[in-house]
Structure formats: structure tokens, C-alpha cells
Amino acid sequence: MYVLLYYIIGYRKKTVKENLDLVFxxxxxxxxxxxTKAFYHHLCDMTVEAMKSLTISDAEMKKRFQFQSLDVIQDLIDKDRSIALMCAHYGSWEWIFVLQSYFNVKGYAVYKKLRNPYFDKLVKKIRAKYDSYLITTKETVPTLMRAKVNGDLNICGFVSDQSPKIQSAHYWTEFMGIKVPVYTGAEMLSKRIDMSVVFFKTKRIKRGYYETTFELIAENAKEYDNYDITDTFLRKVEAQIYEAPQYYLWTHKRWKHRDKVPAEFQ
Incomplete structure (x- = not known):
């Protein structure tokens, strides 16, 4: 797969080069x-790991994707707190859904619906295997509000390092030294619905094996000034990237709006 993707197809090599030139x-x-080469090897591994999610056993998954500091999650659940779980496109985010097998609460993940209905159905099937359910951006507020009204604790995952549409961007800040618009949905929703915010940091131990550590960002999001939680999240993501940059998703056009900074954020 690596030879095909990197040498023959050259999948988004120009974007990867532009991103690395910008931030490094x-x-x-x-x-x-x-x-770059290490990243493409990892990208191929993640693709295979995602497909293997359909048939891998629970025991094998737990052996390959292990958790440290599960007590951070359990402590919040014991306090009747629902959790906004923030992460980036780093390491492996596909296998985080096995987390639901450790806790008796509902699991959701916010995602962008895929154009191909077959692949969209396939992705949902993989997540549902571990009692985690994908919800679109439009479904997020009503779904989580309904859960709150019904008293249903939940863990909702937000991959929050993408580039938002420029017309809907509310906040610009530096990410990897470059000012860009950033998503603030996880923070604002946590304040609105009174959720705790936790960051999950995934480290690749060796090929096909990962370790995730949970770090509390805010037990009560309402106590924090606007964008403090988002900024804290971004600093944690940056630390991951600087430590081992090959495991970040460099094919994303994360910095595409860098030349369009509004005057109030310059």
C-alpha cells in the first residue's frame, strides 16, 4: 500500500510538503x-487497522489499544458528569471506540457524513460494534440535549483540529505557530450542556499497538473564559506533534485559511 500511495499515486504529497514547510x-x-515517508507508512497502517475493526476480537483490540488513567473518566462518571472527549487527527483515533467497553454510558462521536452511502454505512457499523454512535454536526445539539434531559450520561468524542469553513469561524488563534480559524464547538457545547472536557493523548508504542492517556482539561466548562479550553486543547495537540510529527494527519489542508485572518485577530 505504501509503494502505491507514496510512489505511484503520490496521494496529496504536495499538501504534505506544504504543511511541513509551513510548520517546520x-x-x-x-x-x-x-x-513524510514515516507518515505515509503510518497512514497505510491506519487504513488497514480501520478495516480490521470489522473482524478484530475485543480481546485483541484491548491488547493493541490500551488505556492509561481510566480513573480520570471514572471519576467524572461517578460525579454524574457527561464528558466531551477532545482529540486530534493524531496517532490512532479509529480504535478509541473500544473505550465504551469499559464504562456503562452511551458513546457518541461527531462526524461529517460521507458522500458515499456505502462507506458511510460501513463507518457507522464499525463504531456501533462498541456501542458508539456517529452523529452529524446538526444532530449533536439535539442528541446531547435529549440525553441531558433524560439523565443519560454519555461520552461524546470531538475531533477538533480540523479547519472550519471560514464564514462560520468565530475564533482565530495560532496553531503550530500559524494563525488559523479553529473549531470551538466542543468547548461551547460543553458550556451549554454542562459537560466536563477531557483530552485523550494517543501514543504509538509499536506497529499496531497504541496507548492512550486521558488528561482533564475542565471539570466544569462554565467556569472557564471563552476559548481557554480550546487554547489548552491546541497546546496539547502541538506537544504531541512536536514529540513525534510523523503520526499527525498531514494530508489535511489545516492551514489553508492562514492568509485570510480578520483584522480583529491580527
């Missing part, structure tokens, strides 16, 4: 090429 201007071309 001081790295040599040789170092950036090393990161």
Missing part, C-alpha cells in the same frame, strides 16, 4: 522527507 521551517529537507 527550520528542519532540513532530509528531515522533512524522513517525516
Amino acid at each position: 521551517p527550520d528542519k532540513s529537507e532530509a528531515e522533512k522527507k524522513r517525516i
